[in-house]
Amino acid sequence: MKRDLIYTCKSANPEETSDFARKMKSIFVPGVVVSLIGNLGSGKTFFVKEFASAFGIKDVDSPTFTIVNEYVSNQKIIHIDFYRINKISELYEIGIFDYLNNPETIVFVEWGNLYPDILPEKRFELEIESSENNHRKICVYELG
Amino acid sequence: MITLGIETSCDETSIAILQDGVLKANIISSQEFHKDYGGVVPELSSRAHLQLVLPLLRKALSQSEIELKEIDLIAATAGPGLIGPLLVGLSFGKSLAYSLKKDFIAVNHIEGHIYSGFLMNEKPNFPYLCLVVSGGHTLALLVESESEIIKLGGTIDDAIGEAFDKVAKLLGLGYPGGPLIQKFSEEGDPKFTAFPIAQLDNRYDFSFSGIKTSVLRFIENNYKSSEIMNLAEKENVAAAFQKAAIEPLLRTIRNATEEFDVKSVCIVGGVAANKKLREEVEMLGEQRSLKVVIPKMEFCGDNAAMIALRGQMLYKNGVRHDLNENAFPRNPINLFRQRPGLV
Numbered sequence: 232m233k234r235d236l237i238y239t240c241k242s243a244n245p246e247e248t249s250d251f252a253r254k255m256k257s258i259f260v261p262g263v264v265v266s267l268i269g270n271l272g273s274g275k276t277f278f279v280k281e282f283a284s285a286f287g288i289k290d291v292d293s294p295t296f297t298i299v300n301e302y303v304s305n306q307k308i309i310h311i312d313f314y315r316i317n318k319i320s321e322l323y324e325i326g327i328f329d330y331l332n333n334p335e336t337i338v339f340v341e342w343g344n345l346y347p348d349i350l351p352e353k354r355f356e357l358e359i360e361s362s363e364n365n366h367r368k369i370c371v372y373e374l375g
Numbered sequence: 376m377i378t379l380g381i382e383t384s385c386d387e388t389s390i391a392i393l394q395d396g397v398l399k400a401n402i403i404s405s406q407e408f409h410k411d412y413g414g415v416v417p418e419l420s421s422r423a424h425l426q427l428v429l430p431l432l433r434k435a436l437s438q439s440e441i442e443l444k445e446i447d448l449i450a451a452t453a454g455p456g457l458i459g460p461l462l463v464g465l466s467f468g469k470s471l472a473y474s475l476k477k478d479f480i481a482v483n484h485i486e487g488h489i490y491s492g493f494l495m496n497e498k499p500n501f502p503y504l505c506l507v508v509s510g511g512h513t514l515a516l517l518v519e520s521e522s523e524i525i526k527l528g529g530t531i532d533d534a535i536g537e538a539f540d541k542v543a544k545l546l547g548l549g550y551p552g553g554p555l556i557q558k559f560s561e562e563g564d565p566k567f568t569a570f571p572i573a574q575l576d577n578r579y580d581f582s583f584s585g586i587k588t589s590v591l592r593f594i595e596n597n598y599k600s601s602e603i604m605n606l607a608e609k610e611n612v613a614a615a616f617q618k619a620a621i622e623p624l625l626r627t628i629r630n631a632t633e634e635f636d637v638k639s640v641c642i643v644g645g646v647a648a649n650k651k652l653r654e655e656v657e658m659l660g661e662q663r664s665l666k667v668v669i670p671k672m673e674f675c676g677d678n679a680a681m682i683a684l685r686g687q688m689l690y691k692n693g694v695r696h697d698l699n700e701n702a703f704p705r706n707p708i709n710l711f712r713q714r715p716g717l718v
Contacts, residue, residue, distance in 0.1 A: 271541055272588030276532060290708060293533045293584075295541075296511035297385070298457060301704050324421060325459055361588075 232352060238371040248274060248367055252281035258371070261306070262334040264351055266343025269359035274367060275341045278359065282339075283308050294341065298325060307335060313342040322349055351375070377441060378448045378690075379471070380683025381428070383464030384456025384484045385511070388427040390435045391679035392446075393687060398494065399439030401673060401680040402431050421459035428467050446477060450686020453481035454703035461702035469698045480686040481700035483710070487681035489518060490688060492641040492668040494680055499668045500638035504631045506624055508652075509644030510536035515579045515627050516711060517635055521688055526711035527631060528579025535620060536646045538583035542590050542616050546609050547601040556613050557649055563607075563614030568593060570619035578630055579714075586619050621652050628659055639666040648675040 238258070242248040259265055259282065267275040280291040286306045294300040294312040302308045309330050316322055327349060331338060343350055353375030360368045380391040388404040404427050436443060451468030454461055465481065472479035488507050492499040499505075499518075507514040513530035533541075536553060543552030548559060570589045573582035590612065598604045604612075628640055642656055647669050660667035674680060 270591070271545060272584065272591045276584070280532075290705070292530060293537055295537050296509075296534060297455075297704075299704070324423075325457060326421075 232375060233373075234356070235373050236370055237373050238369075240367075240369040242367040242369065244365070245277065248277065248369070249281040249284075251369060252278050253285040255282060255371070256285045259337055259355065261337055264331055264338045264340065264354040266347070266350055266354060266356045267339055267341045267359070268344045268356060270361070273359040273361045275359060278357070278369075279308075279310050279339045279341075283310075299330060306337065309333075309336050309338045311338065311340045313340060313345040316346065319346055319349060322346060376447050376687065376690075377445055378450055378683045378687040379432075379435075379446045379468075380482075380679035380681075380686060381449070381451040381464045381468045382484070382487070382677055382679040382682045383424040383428070383460045383467075384452045384454070385460060385677060387677040388424045388431060388464075389677065389679035389682075390428065390431040391683045392435050392439045392441055393680065393683040394439070394441070398680050398683075399441060400435040401678055402435045402438070403673070403676070403678055404431060421457075421463050424460050424463040428463065443471075444475065446475065448478045448480065448686060448690050449475075450480045450482050450682050450690075452484045452487065452682050453700055454484065455706045456484060456702075456704065458702055458704045461704070465700070465702050469700070473698055478690065479696055479698060479700075480689050480694060481696045482682045482685045482689070483706070484677075484682070485512065485514070485706060485710075486524075487685045488512075488643045489516060489524065489641075490521070490685050491643045491670045491674045491681040492639075493688075494674050494684055495668055495670055497666070497668060499641045500666060502635070502637060503639040503641050503668075504628060504635070504637045505641045505643060506627065506647075507644045508535050508624065508642065508646035510534055510540065510646075512644060513581050513583070515581075515631065517631070517637070517714075518641070521692055524711045525714055527714055528575075528577050528581065528627070530581040530583060531575065532582050532584035533587065535581070535583055535624075536644070538587050538620055539646065539649075541587050542613075545587075545591055545594060545601060546604070546612060548609070548613070553646060553649060556617055557651065559610045559613035560617040560651065561610075561614075563610030563612070565614040565618040567611035567615045570615055572619055572622050572626075579627055581623050581627075583620065586616065590616055617649075617651055621649070621655060624652065625655055625659060628656065632663055632665060637665070639668055641668045643670060643675070645676045648672050 240251040288302045300310040356372040358370045378393045382389040391401040392399040449472045502519040505516045515527040517525040540552035548555040
C-alpha cells in the first residue's frame, strides 16, 4: 500500500500548530478519515480542536472517555478515540463503520494506529512528535 | 409516587426505583453481573446493555418488593453519551411507558449528576456551587434552582478523570487510574515536585492536558521510563500529580464562594470518590462555614438513582415528555445559561 509524505510542519508553539491545523482544511475535506498518531500529550486533541475552529466549532474536547464525539456546524466532524478500546469487537459494537463511511463528514481518529485495519485503506495519517521545549514535528501522509 | 430510572449512557447499565424520597433499589451492572447473565461481553457494547436491562429490572423490582404495574413514572437517560448504548436504555424506557401506559421523562445525564446531592440525607441548599468531575466531564456550575443552572466554566481540553487515568498509565500503575493514583499517593510526598497548574482567561475554566504532559516530561527527564522507577518514586509522582489535579477544584471553590452568594458546595461524578479531594473540600467547607455535600460512592459513578431522582424532580415541576424524545450524543451548547459578562 502506498504511503506518501505530503506535508511536514515544524511548530515552535501552539499558535503555529493552530495555523497549520486550520490550513489543512483544504486537504481534510468531507469524506476523509484522518488517523492521528502520537504519544500521550503530543497534541492530537489540540490539533482537532484547532482544525474544527476553522468551521466555527468551539466545543471540541477529548473523546477518550466518550469514544466518539460529534461536532455539528455547517460541517459535521466526527472525533473518535481508540485509546480506551480493549479489542476490535468493541469497535464493531459501537457501530464504527457508520461513522467511517459517510461522504459528508470529516473523521479524526486518535490512536488510529492501535486498530489500523479497521480504518479505510484510503486515508490520511497525521503523526505528531513532541520534542524538548514543547516543539512539535507534524507529518501528514496520504495512504492508499 | 414510584419512579423507575434507567441509565445506559456509557459503560454502566443501571436500574433504580425511587419511591417518593426513598431509594428502594439502585442496581449497577458489575463484572459479577456480566458473569451471571450472558458470559463475557465487551464493556462498551450496546448488546451488553441490551442483555442486562431486563435482568437488572427484575432484580430491582424484587429488591424493592414493588410490582411493575405499581410504577408511576419512567425516567431514562437520553444523553449525552454513546449513541448505541443510549438508544438501548431510552427505547427500553419508552417501550415500558407505552406498554404500561405510564408517564415518561427523558433525563439529561449531566443534570442527573448535578442534582445527585439530593439523594443524600443532608441535601444541598440553593444556590449551590456544583463541580461535575468525572472521566468525561469537568464543569463548574452555579445551581440556582431545580431548573436554573449557570455555567461558570469547564475544561478546555481533557476531563479530570481522564488525567487520572492517563497519568496512572504513564506511571505503569494500571486501570482504572483514579483509585490507583489515590492509593499510591497515600505514601507519597505531594511536595516532591510541583506540576504546573494552568491559569486561564476565565478563572473558572480548567485545563488538565498540560499536567499530563508535565508528568510525561518529568518521567522522561528524570527516569527515562516509568519501568525503572521504584515504588517510592512512583508514589511521590502520583502524590504530586494528585495535588496539582485537585488544586484547581479547590481554587474554583474559593473563588466562587467569594464572588457569589453560595449556600452549599456539591461535588459530583466519578472523581468525587477521591478521598483526598473529599478531605480537602470538607476542610475548606469547615473554614468557610459552607455546607459540603458529596454523594456517597454508589452515587458518584454513573447510576440510575440520580436519573430517577431528576426525572421525578422534573415531573413534579410539570415537565412531561412524549415518546418521540430522541437520544443525543452531545449536550446542546445552550444547555446551561452562560454567566453574564462572560465572552
